[in-house]
Amino acid sequence: MKRAPWLLALMLMVAGCGLSDGDNAADGGDSPGAECEPGQVDGDLNLYNWSEYMDPELIAGFEQEAGVDVTETFYDSNETMLAQIEAGGAAYDLVVPSDYMVETMIDADLLIPLNRDALSNLANLDPDFTAPPFDPDGAYSVAYQWGTTGLGFSYDVVPDPTQLSWGLIFDPEMGAAVAGRVQMLNDERETLGAALKYLGYSLNSTEPDEINEAAELVREAKDRIATFDSDAYDDLLIQGETMVAHGYSGNFFTAFEAADAWDSFGYGIPIEGGTAWVDNMAIPTTAQNVCTAHAFIDYLLDAENGAALTNFNFYASPNAAAEEFILAEILEDPAIYPPPDVMDKLEFIAGVGEASTLYADAFVEAKS
Amino acid sequence: MTLLDEKATVEAVNPELEARSVRAEARRGLLHALPAYVYLIVFFALPLAIVFVFSFASRTSTGRPVLGGWNLDGYARLAEPVIRTIAGRSLWLAALNTAICLLIGYPFAYWIATRAKASTRNLLLVLVLIPFWSNFLVRTYAWRVLLDSDGPVTRVGEVTGLWGSMLFTQPAVFIGLLYGYLPFMVLPLYAAIERLDWSLVEAARDLYATRWEAFRKVTLPLSKPGVIAGSILVFIPSLGAYVTPDILGGAKTTLLGNYIVTQFTSGRNWPFGAALSFVILTAMLLATIAYFRSGAKTL
Numbered sequence: 001m002k003r004a005p006w007l008l009a010l011m012l013m014v015a016g017c018g019l020s021d022g023d024n025a026a027d028g029g030d031s032p033g034a035e036c037e038p039g040q041v042d043g044d045l046n047l048y049n050w051s052e053y054m055d056p057e058l059i060a061g062f063e064q065e066a067g068v069d070v071t072e073t074f075y076d077s078n079e080t081m082l083a084q085i086e087a088g089g090a091a092y093d094l095v096v097p098s099d100y101m102v103e104t105m106i107d108a109d110l111l112i113p114l115n116r117d118a119l120s121n122l123a124n125l126d127p128d129f130t131a132p133p134f135d136p137d138g139a140y141s142v143a144y145q146w147g148t149t150g151l152g153f154s155y156d157v158v159p160d161p162t163q164l165s166w167g168l169i170f171d172p173e174m175g176a177a178v179a180g181r182v183q184m185l186n187d188e189r190e191t192l193g194a195a196l197k198y199l200g201y202s203l204n205s206t207e208p209d210e211i212n213e214a215a216e217l218v219r220e221a222k223d224r225i226a227t228f229d230s231d232a233y234d235d236l237l238i239q240g241e242t243m244v245a246h247g248y249s250g251n252f253f254t255a256f257e258a259a260d261a262w263d264s265f266g267y268g269i270p271i272e273g274g275t276a277w278v279d280n281m282a283i284p285t286t287a288q289n290v291c292t293a294h295a296f297i298d299y300l301l302d303a304e305n306g307a308a309l310t311n312f313n314f315y316a317s318p319n320a321a322a323e324e325f326i327l328a329e330i331l332e333d334p335a336i337y338p339p340p341d342v343m344d345k346l347e348f349i350a351g352v353g354e355a356s357t358l359y360a361d362a363f364v365e366a367k368s
Numbered sequence: 369m370t371l372l373d374e375k376a377t378v379e380a381v382n383p384e385l386e387a388r389s390v391r392a393e394a395r396r397g398l399l400h401a402l403p404a405y406v407y408l409i410v411f412f413a414l415p416l417a418i419v420f421v422f423s424f425a426s427r428t429s430t431g432r433p434v435l436g437g438w439n440l441d442g443y444a445r446l447a448e449p450v451i452r453t454i455a456g457r458s459l460w461l462a463a464l465n466t467a468i469c470l471l472i473g474y475p476f477a478y479w480i481a482t483r484a485k486a487s488t489r490n491l492l493l494v495l496v497l498i499p500f501w502s503n504f505l506v507r508t509y510a511w512r513v514l515l516d517s518d519g520p521v522t523r524v525g526e527v528t529g530l531w532g533s534m535l536f537t538q539p540a541v542f543i544g545l546l547y548g549y550l551p552f553m554v555l556p557l558y559a560a561i562e563r564l565d566w567s568l569v570e571a572a573r574d575l576y577a578t579r580w581e582a583f584r585k586v587t588l589p590l591s592k593p594g595v596i597a598g599s600i601l602v603f604i605p606s607l608g609a610y611v612t613p614d615i616l617g618g619a620k621t622t623l624l625g626n627y628i629v630t631q632f633t634s635g636r637n638w639p640f641g642a643a644l645s646f647v648i649l650t651a652m653l654l655a656t657i658a659y660f661r662s663g664a665k666t667l
Contacts, residue, residue, distance in 0.1 A: 079431075079634035086432045086636075108430050180536075186619055188634060226536040227618030241516050241535065354429045357636065364635045368450050368622040 033115035033283065036291035038298055040118070043289035044069040045296055048084070048092040050279070051076060051231055052251055053145075055312035062299050068292055076230035077187040079360065085110055091286045093293040098277045100189070102141045103134040103351040111140045111282045118294040121301035124321035132278060134351070141280035142297050143318035145250070145309065148338065148346060149190055149275035152237050152245040152252040152267045157181075161268045166198035168244045170221050179224040181243040183236055186228040188363035189349050190275060191218060194246060197272045203347050206355040215362035228367055237265060249335060253314035267335055269342055276346035278318065416649065423642035431636025442643030451644075458623040461538075462606035465545045469553040469602045470595065472546075477557035477594070481564075493558065496551050508544055508615045515540050515616065536618030544612035549605060553598040560594025561587075600656060607652070624648060 036042075045062075047054075051074040059070045073092070075081040078101040085095065085105070097105055105111050116122055119142065129143040151164055157178050158164055167174035169182050184191045193203035195214035205211060226242055234255035237245040245252070252267040281300070283293045299305055307325030310317040316337050317326060330336055338346070352359065426437035445451070480492045499507060514521050517533040525531035534540045564587065572582040588595075610625030619626070624644070631641030 077634050079636060082430065083633045083636050086430075104430055108428070108432060183618075186634075222620055225618070225620065228620060229618070239516070240518070356429055357427070357431050360431060360635045360637065364627070364630050365450055367620055368454055368627060 031113045031115060032287070033112060033118060033290040033294055036115050036118040036294045038118050038120040039066070039295050040291045041066045041068050041289070041295050042291040044071065045289060045292045046091060046093045046287075047072045047296070048081060048090075048095045049074060050096060052234075052254065053096070053279075053313055055309055058300070058305060058308055058312070061305070062296060065299070066292065066295055068289075070296075077185075079188060082110075085284050085286065088286055091288045092284055093287040093289045094296060095282055095284055096144050096279050097141075097282055098279050098349065099132065099134045100349045100351045102280050102282060104356065105282065105284075106135065106140050107351070110284055112285050112287065112290065113139050114142065114283065114297070115294060118291070119298045119301060121298050121303075121321075124301050124303055124306065124319050126318050126320040129278065129318040132280075135280070141282045142301065144279045144281050144300070145313065145315035146276070146278040146318055147249040147315040147336070148269060149185075149194075149246070149248055149277065150267060150269040151274075152234065152247055152265060154237070154240075154243045154265055155263075157243045158266065161266050162271075164268045164270045166194055166270045166272050169225065169246070170195060170198045170217050172220075172224070175221070175224050178243045180226055181241075182221075182225050182246075183227050183229055183233045183242045183244070184218070184225055184246040185233070186230045186367075188359045191228070191246070192359055192363055192366075193275060193349060197270075197274065197347075200272070203275065204350045204352055206352050206358075208355075208358055211355065211358050211362050215366040218363070218366040222367070248315075250313045250315035253333075253336065254312075257314070269338070269345055271345075273345040273347060276343070276348055278348075416646070419642045419646050419649075422638050423646050425639045425642075427637060427639060433638035439639075442637075442639040442641075443647075445640050446643060446647060454622055454624055454627050457621070458607055458625075461542060461545065461623065462603050465542065465549060465606045466553075466599050466603040468546055469550050470599065473550060473553035473557055473598065474595075477554045478561055480554075481558050481561040489562070493555075496554050499551065504548060505611060505615075508548070508611055511540075511544055511547065511616055515543070535616065536620075538617065538621045541613050541617040541621045541623075544616040545606050545609055548609075548612060549602045552601040552605070556597035556601065557591065557594040560591040560597075564590050596659065600659070604652060604656075607648075 045068055047070055049072055054072060059072065062068075063070055073090070075084070078098050081095055081097060082101060082104065084090065085092065086108070102111070122142070125143060129146075130138045132138070132141075132143070135141045151158075151166075151168070153161075153164070153168075158168070165171075165174065168178055169175055169184065175182065184194070189203070192211065192214045195217040196203045196205055196210060199210070199213060199217065201207075201210045201214070205214075227236070229236070230247075233242070233245045233247045234251045236242045237252070238255050238259045238261055249267055252265070256262050256265050256267075281297045283290060287293055300309060301319060303319065303321035304325050306317050306319030306322035309315075310322065310326050310330060314330065314336060317323070323331065334342070421435070422433060423442050424438045424440065425433045425435050426439055426441075427433050480489055480496075483489045483492065512535060513519055515533070515535040516522065517535070519533075519535075522531075522533045522535075525534075531539075534543070568590070569582050569586050572586045573579075577585065607623075608625040609623060610629050613619070613621045613623050613626050622630075628641050628644055628648075631637045631644065635641070
């Protein structure tokens with residue numbers, strides 16, 4: 001009985017939206033999720049997520065709360081995820097694409113509009129994240145975590161992090177000391193993006209000449225690059241197998257914390273700049289259990305759960321209400337919540353439309 | 369009256385019955401072969417047909433394959449120099465792996481097969497098979513630990529001054545392949561050598577053949593089916609290997625297998641990947657048939 005007013009309000013809102021803006025798919029009018037209510041589940045959750053990104057305890061908590069099983073499958077690049085979703089087959093209920101990939105997937109009709117009425121905690125989201133440029137109405141995606149891509153390093157080879165440069169990878173002279181001890185992400189946009197930054201171009205270049213020049217740079221650096229890896233780079237750095245590692249901020253911090261190695265290793269954005277990104281929860285059109293997917297998004301939007309996620313993976317939270325539960329040392333860490341001067345050096349990866357396959361082909365060729 | 373005569377009599381008495389029995393025999397044969405036909409169609413012909421169709425497909429700007437706008441772009445790209453480099457590297461590694469597996473596997477299989485006690489032979493065979501009880505991926509990751517800069521293999525190399533850390537190099541890929549496929553060489557060789565008629569070797573020795581001559585002229589030709597089967601079992605998966613180059617080679621010693629997988633995953637170029645797969649599959653099929661034919665003649 002307690003839920004009755006809620007339900008009434010909900011129905012009124014749905015009806016209101018339907019009347020005022022019938023064509024806008026964003027209101028969920030004819031979306032598969034339109035009937036879902038907050039917390040309602042309609043089956044087990046098939047989650048497709050980046051590796052080392054989700055707190056297993058949060059999964060267990062949701063399983064207990066909602067009474068469903070969660071199966072988490074992992075990918076290591078947006079493009080791998082895209083290829084899987086485009087191929088159909090496995091019916092994932094929830095995916096976590098980055099900014100530019102949300103745009104790509106919306107354009108390719110791969111995502112369903114969310115039913116915002118099923119997301120009771122949506123107001124917890126920081127206003128900065130509610131209308132991102134890649135999904136201007138926030139109709140298809142809800143921010144999951146955000147962070148940066150830069151270089152993790154051993155202080156032995158980078159004594160002065162303020163001079164950190166992509167030249168460690170791309171300049172034969174600067175990189176001589178770490179030759180064979182360098183790793184780059186196995187990710188076309190990140191790795192070619194780093195090369196584009198080093199060359200002074202935008203990492204969203206659509207110029208074939210610039211993309212090919214970046215690919216050529218990667219190809220030339222290949223002899224000094226130990227491995228292209230997006231999964232285990234943090235471990236390789238800690239183990240000493242590499243000394244300079246290209247990767248995502250939080251993964252490094254999680255590894256430094258686990259190995260109690262904060263004194264030996266650092267992470268930073270090179271002087272030429274790096275990548276900022278927002279990963280987002282979205283529901284593919286092939287999803288089977290749309291209500292459960294909504295319920296899971298809502299579960300993570302909860303203030304305490306959102307904080308638990310950041311406390312687990314050391315990525316910045318888009319959840320404003322979560323802040324009071326986030327560990328102070330995380331909130332105060334400039335590498336996790338970068339100060340304005342660092343933010344200025346960062347660039348978001350944007351969808352590049354027709355050039356998308358240019359990046360794919362150039363990167364595959366550069367590695368081969 | 370012999371059995372043959374009896375049959376002849378029946379045939380003479382009732383030719384129609386005989387014809388019916390022949391037809392029934394053919395039907396039974398077909399029935400027996402049915403599972404094999406179904407298997408071949410469902411798991412070989414059908415997937416291959418799908419690959420064939422996709423090899424002419426087009427792709428959208430995001431890389432999604434579209435069944436339509438049929439074209440030969442996938443096949444046109446086969447002429448690119450990078451394909452020659454990768455194919456050359458893959459063929460070389462696969463051939464080298466096959467040769468070294470044979471060099472190591474033959475004496476090993478011979479030694480196991482010539483143990484007197486069956487229990488010893490079985491024990492040794494089980495030891496060859498034990499690695500299969502754990503996942504190939506896990507075992508490949510184990511090699512990463514063995515080969516990394518602190519690993520025992522590297523330590524030995526540093527002490528003897530012969531090699532450094534091999535992880536993420538082509539030799540590491542080769543070691544992984546050799547390790548992974550050696551059992552596939554040993555098992556068919558063992559089967560061939562074990563059932564060999566040793567009295568023929570004794571006869572050769574009685575006729576004043578040296579040990580080497582007896583091996584070369586009797587043992588080796590008789591075990592040839594094992595050599596052929598083992599070589600194919602090692603060569604073909606080596607050529608298509610993709611886990612090993614990714615994990616031990618640092619995803620930069622690209623082999624045909626990796627290259628094709630990448631086209632279907634992050635590279636998002638299904639038509640090209642399909643064209644490449646189809647051409648390789650056809651080439652391998654023809655090569656295998658030719659190899660079997662040439663082997664069969666001398667068997």
